[in-house]
Amino acid sequence: MSDPRIRTACIHAGYTPGNGEPRNIPIIQSTTFRYATGEQMGALFDLEANGYFYTRLQNPTNDHVAAKICALEGGTAAMLTASGQAASFYAVFNIVSCGEHVVCSASIYGGTYNLFAVTMKRMGIDFTFVDPDCTEEELNAAFRPETRAVFGETIANPALTVLDIEKFAKAAHAHGVPLIVDNTFATPVNCRPFAWGADIVTHSTTKYMDGHANAVGGAIVDSGAFDWTKYPDRFPGLCTPDESYHGITYTQRFGLAGAYITKATVQLMRDLGAIPSPQNCYYLNIGLETLPLRMAKHCENALAVAECLKHHPKVAWVSYPGLPGDRYYALAQKYMPHGTCGVVSFGVEGGRSAASRFMAALKLASIATHVADAKTCVLHPASTTHRQMTDAELAAAGVSPDLVRLSVGIEDVRDILDDVEQALAGV
Numbered sequence: 001m002s003d004p005r006i007r008t009a010c011i012h013a014g015y016t017p018g019n020g021e022p023r024n025i026p027i028i029q030s031t032t033f034r035y036a037t038g039e040q041m042g043a044l045f046d047l048e049a050n051g052y053f054y055t056r057l058q059n060p061t062n063d064h065v066a067a068k069i070c071a072l073e074g075g076t077a078a079m080l081t082a083s084g085q086a087a088s089f090y091a092v093f094n095i096v097s098c099g100e101h102v103v104c105s106a107s108i109y110g111g112t113y114n115l116f117a118v119t120m121k122r123m124g125i126d127f128t129f130v131d132p133d134c135t136e137e138e139l140n141a142a143f144r145p146e147t148r149a150v151f152g153e154t155i156a157n158p159a160l161t162v163l164d165i166e167k168f169a170k171a172a173h174a175h176g177v178p179l180i181v182d183n184t185f186a187t188p189v190n191c192r193p194f195a196w197g198a199d200i201v202t203h204s205t206t207k208y209m210d211g212h213a214n215a216v217g218g219a220i221v222d223s224g225a226f227d228w229t230k231y232p233d234r235f236p237g238l239c240t241p242d243e244s245y246h247g248i249t250y251t252q253r254f255g256l257a258g259a260y261i262t263k264a265t266v267q268l269m270r271d272l273g274a275i276p277s278p279q280n281c282y283y284l285n286i287g288l289e290t291l292p293l294r295m296a297k298h299c300e301n302a303l304a305v306a307e308c309l310k311h312h313p314k315v316a317w318v319s320y321p322g323l324p325g326d327r328y329y330a331l332a333q334k335y336m337p338h339g340t341c342g343v344v345s346f347g348v349e350g351g352r353s354a355a356s357r358f359m360a361a362l363k364l365a366s367i368a369t370h371v372a373d374a375k376t377c378v379l380h381p382a383s384t385t386h387r388q389m390t391d392a393e394l395a396a397a398g399v400s401p402d403l404v405r406l407s408v409g410i411e412d413v414r415d416i417l418d419d420v421e422q423a424l425a426g427v
């Protein structure tokens with residue numbers, strides 16, 4: 001089949017059963033794989049043959065689902081990780097080492113911010129956080145000789161800023177480094193960052209891709225477009241021999257299409273081991289099959305909720321990139337003309353305490369440290385996910401103390417609106 005449309009790819013990509021084989025992707029719940037001779041297995045260890053030997057590195061169930069996500073993003077290679085956090089870490093650590101530097105949008109998920117600003121900083125990797133709305137000059141000024149990557153989120157969780165992917169890609173490429181984009185909130189159904197110049201895409205598949213709050217997971221996809229070999233001094237891990245694999249050079253052996261993901265699999269997965277279970281990948285695949293249907297409904301419901309909040313006297317402000325008049329509406333129209341996501345942020349008149357009373361009065365929407373699944377849920381980031389941040393850091397990340405993040409589900413929108421209205425009435 002030649003390049004199916006995305007709705008078809010969500011159902012079929014990544015797995016084509018042979019005659020008499022299971023129609024669904026089978027769950028290969030096995031840590032190990034059998035071989036007839038030691039030589040056969042040795043060839044796998046030397047990366048001379050393709051095949052499975054131990055699920056910490058690769059598993060057939062996981063690989064089918066990775067191949068589907070790869071097709072959805074239009075990439076050349078992909079891998080799944082045990083969480084979105086692991087995906088963000090591997091995606092950066094695969095090409096950035098101690099003493100090196102990353103330029104990062106300040107408007108990112110709180111967990112990613114902590115990973116970068118605290119944990120990876122302890123590993124000697126420095127991050128400069130830039131305002132995503134900065135000018136090209138300001139962006140270019142953030143680069144250093146030791147910069148190795150640029151990172152941002154298509155739609156930032158929870159600030160809902162929209163990344164100007166072309167602007168960030170242009171700056172990254174002018175400095176000879178790749179742009180990594182976390183595409184969790186938009187999903188490839190609504191945005192394909194590679195089409196705008198991103199080089200690597202990451203996902204927390206825990207969110208819309210899984211879609212039912214079943215399984216934590218992550219994904220990394222490579223576009224295959226970034227030419228590491230133009231900068232061998234900057235990316236020695238990809239362009240010079242790896243002694244832990246008998247001196248193979250990833251770009252030579254696997255080409256630009258496969259070098260980055262192969263290196264991340266055989267080095268980072270081997271050594272750090274954040275592999276998802278085949279069972280979880282199976283759940284993820286079920287979610288992917290209905291992703292386009294669910295995204296359309298999430299966006300339709302979220303827009304209705306945003307419109308209602310915008311005109312409500314007890315609401316101080318609303319942020320939803322799909323809402324005409326929103327600060328990011330124009331960028332959202334450019335990068336995501338068919339819809340953005342189901343998450344709406346707003347401030348309740350009366351600030352932090354009014355926000356708490358609103359949350360407590362909700363009946364349908366549950367208070368949950370989660371977003372982006374079928375069930376409407378709500379969170380107050382300043383007192384939960386972002387509580388480790390100072391007020392100044394919160395402001396830089398676009399999170400005000402009164403911000404309520406409402407993840408609009410796919411229930412009947414009239415019931416969601418009724419719930420929001422009755423909770424606001426009680427504030």
Ligand SMILES: *Cc1c(COP(=O)(O)O)cnc(C)c1O
Pocket residue numbers: 083084085086088109111112153156157182184185203204205206207216217218
């Ligand atoms: C949730 C989330 C992550 C982290 O993913 P986990 O699967 O929870 O580890 C990363 N990026 C974004 C945008 C997220 O929403």
